[in-house]
């Protein structure tokens with residue numbers, strides 16, 4: 001991981017934004033040349049704008065923490081304060097054990113913290129001091145009321161916005177970093193203007209974040225693009241130019257694109273929807289592969305070589321997880337329905353439904369291969385995070401699978417290299433059900449390593465694609481020796497060399513490849 005930071009430092013940094021030692025950043029009069037503004041004349045935002053000296057980020061989560069740590073790291077002349085109401089989270093950001101696991105994050109935070117990067121629970125002080133405020137709070141799916149199950153709960157965005165209006169004593173640029181429905185910036189503007197002190201002006205920008213967990217630091221260091229949406233007014237363009245300068249501390253100017261606010265907001269939902277749609281498409285094809293004898297990895301490879309399709313995001317899996325894909329698509333579904341576009345809503349909804357189907361389908365394959373019953377059997381679940389290189393479990397397919405296995409009365413032993421034990425219990429407990437953990441513990445245990453998880457098990461189910469689970473890393477002969485026979489492996493992530501583990505003696509069932517073992521209906525024909 002240490003290699004990321006020096007690599008980053010070697011990037012060419014825009015000379016226009018580099019201050020000489022001792023030089024004070026000016027607050028006015030800077031001009032940003034050559035920012036690409038789609039649907040506007042290119043030179044349109046080469047206008048006077050303030051230079052940002054102090055940034056506050058509201059929300060010290062998976063986005064606010066890494067993003068603003070990188071901004072501070074790249075802009076030593078800007079003071080960056082990340083604030084959060086969650087005192088435990090802030091304490092962790094100020095400790096040696098950061099609250100989130102992300103390769104390369106430790107180095108970035110430790111090189112900057114206490115210099116120009118600060119973590120605090122003092123939201124008011126952060127707002128007061130800042131020229132520019134990122135709103136990077138959570139926007140979960142609503143669980144109650146109108147739009148429940150689909151619409152985004154904008155309560156956290158609204159309360160952060162109201163706080164800014166209440167506290168600010170000078171003009172602020174307020175930046176939507178959270179993923180929000182189209183036209184949220186308008187609501188934020190109403191709230192700010194209705195509550196602002198006299199002569200205080202707020203400019204609202206949309207600056208969605210495209211980082212993926214597990215690769216957040218390299219995504220932030222080398223983004224495909226930085227997107228800034230603003231009103232097409234002189235003030236709006238000026239605010240966009242100020243934020244563009246912050247990113248130009250390390251991102252090439254031609255990768256910083258500006259556009260209107262609503263396009264920017266919608267682009268974020270659209271990007272996530274398109275990415276998730278690719279996974280559901282390949283997963284739908286994986287079902288056809290299993291039924292026909294085709295191999296999904298070969299099909300992905302063949303399709304991905306077409307430059308119009310490209311090879312990324314075509315890896316079949318037990319289903320996509322993570323806090324955003326499902327939430328953002330459901331948000332798009334709700335938006336489409338609100339706009340009286342039921343066919344559009346149904347189209348995107350199918351991406352989520354296919355994902356649910358994939359998890360059920362994989363579970364059915366496990367049950368069917370294990371002679372149609374899991375009762376009393378031990379299943380070792382390898383991986384609980386929603387993807388490798390993160391400890392995040394939000395919407396992890398492993399949660400759904402473990403719950404299905406529990407319903408089938410299996411005993412489950414879970415191993416994940418980064419997920420905290422307390423998180424597993426939280427994820428398996430129904431919200432609002434008191435003391436359920438003790439009952440769950442009768443059926444589910446957490447193992448200290450994969451060998452312990454697999455000992456005495458009937459089957460291993462690979463839910464997360466951690467490199468640690470590859471046959472080149474784990475001693476599968478040792479694992480095989482410790483398991484009940486026949487010993488099954490269900491590879492939900494296509495990470496194993498099936499031939500090699502089959503040679504050890506395992507019965508290997510891989511997503512997107514035809515079934516290899518005991519097909520009851522055929523055998524009894």
Ligand SMILES: NC(=O)C1=CN([C@@H]2O[C@H](COP(=O)(O)OP(=O)(O)OC[C@H]3O[C@@H](n4cnc5c(N)ncnc54)[C@H](O)[C@@H]3O)[C@@H](O)[C@H]2O)C=CC1
Nearest residue numbers: 059060061062063084085086137138139156160178179209
């Ligand atoms: N997790 C990810 O990889 C990505 C997330 N996003 C979007 O970024 C936003 C944030 O996501 P995460 O960082 O994952 O969420 P998170 O849940 O990890 O962090 C949000 C933080 O905001 C804090 N917060 C909420 N209301 C607050 C308030 N009024 N004042 C101060 N702090 C407050 C919470 O305590 C929490 O620590 C969401 O809209 C998400 O869709 C966008 C790109 C990637």
Ligand SMILES: O=C(O)[C@H]1O[C@H](OP(=O)(O)OP(=O)(O)OC[C@H]2O[C@@H](n3ccc(=O)[nH]c3=O)[C@H](O)[C@@H]2O)[C@H](O)[C@@H](O)[C@@H]1O
Nearest residue numbers: 209210211212213279313314315317320321322324386387
């Ligand atoms: O808005 C967000 O929150 C972020 O959502 C995703 O990032 P993330 O969810 O962190 O991780 P991804 O790498 O996209 O993986 C999402 C899920 O899809 C699965 N996946 C991914 C790729 C693939 O080919 N197949 C597949 O099953 C992963 O295992 C994981 O469960 C997007 O990739 C980011 O650009 C976006 O900023």
